[in-house]
Ligand SMILES: NC(=O)C1=CN([C@@H]2O[C@H](COP(=O)(O)OP(=O)(O)OC[C@H]3O[C@@H](n4cnc5c(N)ncnc54)[C@H](O)[C@@H]3O)[C@@H](O)[C@H]2O)C=CC1
């Protein structure tokens with residue numbers, strides 16, 4: 200290697216090590232408030248990689264891992280990672296209260312996943328009961344926590360959670376979120392590939408709900424502009440985003456649904472919630488929340504996160520004719536899924 204090349208490699212290494220130092224100082228335990236994050240369903244396909252990603256998050260001081268089975272092993276494993284948070288595992292319903300107590304954010308990936316040929320709604324019968332039990336405990340042990348609902352069908356489990364909290368007298372619509380971040384992650388990835396733009400720079404809002412046609416990516420608002428996309432390109436990107444979950448379910452051929460990409464998406468959303476709680480300005484993510492953006496009581500759109508959860512629900516912006524049509528088409532299905540959740544919560 201020539202001396203000039205050696206010098207430039209040495210200076211690059213010096214820069215990297217000093218920025219690592221700055222990063223660790225910026226995120227040192229002293230600089231960040233204590234924050235407890237609980238993951239319910241932590242031993243599952245999503246739960247395990249999500250537990251790892253939350254362990255890597257310097258905003259977390261206490262990581263609580265709950266499941267009905269398998270959490271001691273997951274907690275022991277993750278706890279050896281040399282990052283800020285203290286990890287504790289909890290197993291079985293008699294430990295649920297301790298798992299939840301003092302939580303700032305509760306992430307729920309508990310419940311059964313799809314197999315090929317199933318819709319998310321086919322999971323309702325099992326997952327509705329699981330979500331109801333967990334939310335009843337949240338109302339009792341950490342009523343002020345921000346709840347990130349991952350369990351499907353999200354279009355129904357979020358309304359179930361809202362009704363459980365209302366019944367317990369703890370409902371705060373600013374603190375309940377259906378996690379739709381994976382739809383955004385997919386829309387960004389697929390758009391970047393087609394428009395030939397750097398994926399790290401892409402922004403695409405995804406609105407509506409989290410199942411099939413209720414997932415409505417707004418590619419007319421995608422940034423940055425890249426290669427000119429035809430109407431057919433946009434239709435194909437929309438369909439692929441709507442069917443992204445099914446694409447994974449089929450590829451896994453009976454071994455579950457998206458877990459790794461979902462853990463990534465769940466960690467992005469939980470991180471946004473923590474930043475909002477910590478007062479970081481202008482934290483915006485799409486989420487399925489109680490909303491007046493349309494005539495439906497719950498709807499996913501861009502949401503600004505703050506110290507109390509939802510700070511502002513942003514409107515839809517201007518839509519293309521194709522997106523306007525998609526919006527009208529999704530409403531009856533989304534309405535029925537919301538009503539199904541509310542009815543379940545009242546009847547059980
Ligand atoms: N919102 C989204 O974008 C996505 C949602 N999902 C949903 O997430 C859920 C979990 O998926 P996977 O992790 O793949 O399933 P999995 O079966 O691998 O893991 C689920 C975990 O939940 C646990 N569990 C069951 N009942 C419980 C209870 N009462 N309390 C606590 N834990 C309980 C199980 O023991 C298991 O460890 C599914 O409903 C799936 O459809 C999956 C991907 C994306």
Ligand SMILES: O=C([O-])CC(=O)C(=O)O
Nearest residue numbers: 313381443444445456457
């Ligand atoms: O498709 C599923 O069943 C899991 C899910 O919600 C997704 O991957 O978007």
